[in-house]
Amino acid sequence: MKSIAINALTKTYTAGAAPAVDRLDLDVAPGEFLTLLGPSGCGKTTTLRCVAGLEAPTQGSIRIGDQLIAAPANGVFVPPERRGVGMVFQSYALWPHMSVFGNVAYPLKMARTPRAEIGRAVDDALTRVGLGGLHTKNVSALSGGQQQRVALARAMVGRPDVMLYDEPLSNLDAKLRFAMRDHIRSVHNSLGTTSVYVTHDQEEAVALSDRIIVMRAGRIQQVDTPRDLYTRPRSTFVADFMGFQNILPATVESRAADHCHVRLDHCPDVVRSAYPAPADGQVSVAFRAQHVRFSQPDALCLAVNAVVTKATDWGSALRLQLDVSGHVVKAIVDEEQLVSQSLSPRPGDPVTFYVRPEHVIVLLSQDDHQDAGLAQAEEGA
Ligand SMILES: Nc1ncnc2c1ncn2[C@@H]1O[C@H](COP(=O)(O)OP(=O)(O)O)[C@@H](O)[C@H]1O
Ligand SMILES: [Mg+2]
Structure with missing residues (x-):
């Protein structure tokens, strides 16, 4: 060889x-x-x-x-x-x-x-x-x-x-x-x-x-x-390319050696990441649509308030588009979540969602993700 x-x-x-x-x-x-x-x-x-x-x-x-x-x-x-x-x-x-x-x-x-x-x-x-x-x-x-x-x-x-x-x-x-x-x-x-x-x-x-x-x-x-x-992209370009549907501007609120808290821009809500922040100040936060949960999966998950703007039933899952203080957040709710929580969100409904800290990636924001050329176009939700 x-x-x-x-x-x-x-x-x-x-x-x-x-x-x-x-x-x-x-x-x-x-x-x-x-x-x-x-x-x-x-x-x-x-x-x-x-x-x-x-x-x-x-x-x-x-x-x-x-x-x-x-x-x-x-x-x-x-x-x-x-x-x-x-x-x-x-x-x-x-x-x-x-x-x-x-x-x-x-x-x-x-x-x-x-x-x-x-x-x-x-x-x-x-x-x-x-x-x-x-x-x-x-x-x-x-x-x-x-x-x-x-x-x-x-x-x-x-x-x-x-x-x-x-x-x-x-x-x-x-x-x-x-x-x-x-x-x-x-x-x-x-x-x-x-x-x-x-x-x-x-x-x-x-x-x-x-x-x-x-x-x-x-x-x-x-x-x-x-x-x-797949789990730890190191830039917004890679995160986008690897299918992270949510990449949002945020500001670091607090840093620790093994985690950090970031606040989504123009939003009162804070999310916790299980990884250290790459910098102080302005960053980007990335998470997958399928990692959005509508009941608190563990005590470290912080709640984010949103409003449903679009709901599309794909049979195996419900695809949601949420508004979080002007940011678009995409969520995929699988059958298990739909059934176990009897969820039936409709446009206009207020919802609270959670993302586990290990699913929240914090990235330097200088490489702009708009031009990343999303490979897998996400239609629907
Ligand atoms: N034979 C060629 N002559 C001139 N430009 C080329 C030629 N082949 C590729 N390019 C250019 O080089 C760049 C890289 O192309 P390529 O290696 O084919 O990319 P990919 O395979 O990632 O799509 C592109 O800008 C493309 O237009
Ligand atoms: Mg080629």
Whole structure:
């Protein structure tokens, strides 16, 4: 298994324009499954293509294992076919006139692998993606999900050290996406490759990855395990991207080593966070809609008064929009809460809500969250 070491990688497409990737440093451990996550245009594909050898970096260096594969300052550029990488694209990029076998065998034929060995390797690759027996089928006769599995088999048939994926699930419907996700993770585990995966979908990233890099404008915003990223974003940009529907301006009221109190702006109510405040004064407070409770879950939770402005029944849950002294707060009330508390809030009703301190994240407010480009648009509530 091989590591990937990216040092101060910069890629500028157009002289004078902002770089697509800006002095990016990144180490991927041998055998790790690492995801680059971020909104469209933040430089994910460019980073991946620089590793694959499909783009030449403007500055910086990339190593796979001990081998320097790209370093413009030293005139080093190893061509894609000599990097030991397999790549899966969003568009399957198959040869439509060829059979399944022809497509998967192609990279081995290019590498002048002996015929008998090609046969064995293609059989193995197709079995691993659940397409055993489809060798002679024409790829254009296959469904989208099957075509993407052919592309996955082709990318791994040469047993690359590194697998690269660029939004491979984007053209599949929801059900196929789950199945393909399992194929990708099982190929990673069983072949022991090092994998770098690109997506703008936070749920996909969380489900697949050992570690996630959140990117913004060519730079890294946060590097963390999926769990830490999901529960403890470090900036309003990341909080927004990871699906915190509520990010509100607030002021620190009191600080302690292991908690703090913050007051929502223009609001008499204070909330308690189970984390220290990152600064004095102006901050942002973030919490998820599904963490809003309508009965006090524990003694440390502080009450916030609000008025219901919108209630939408989604069957499995009730989505509420609340007004808190001019701030919009979104809440998702699940069936259990609805039933156990016989809640039936209507627009105009006054309500009191609570958020557990460990669900209240306090963030520096200088990076404005308005331009964060909310990935998962929250309709309805
Ligand atoms: N071939 C190209 N020529 C010029 N600009 C490009 C090219 N590819 C990407 N860009 C620009 O580089 C930036 C990063 O793009 P990209 O790496 O594709 O982002 P992502 O994959 O995160 O959506 C964007 O501003 C994009 O418009
Ligand atoms: Mg892209």
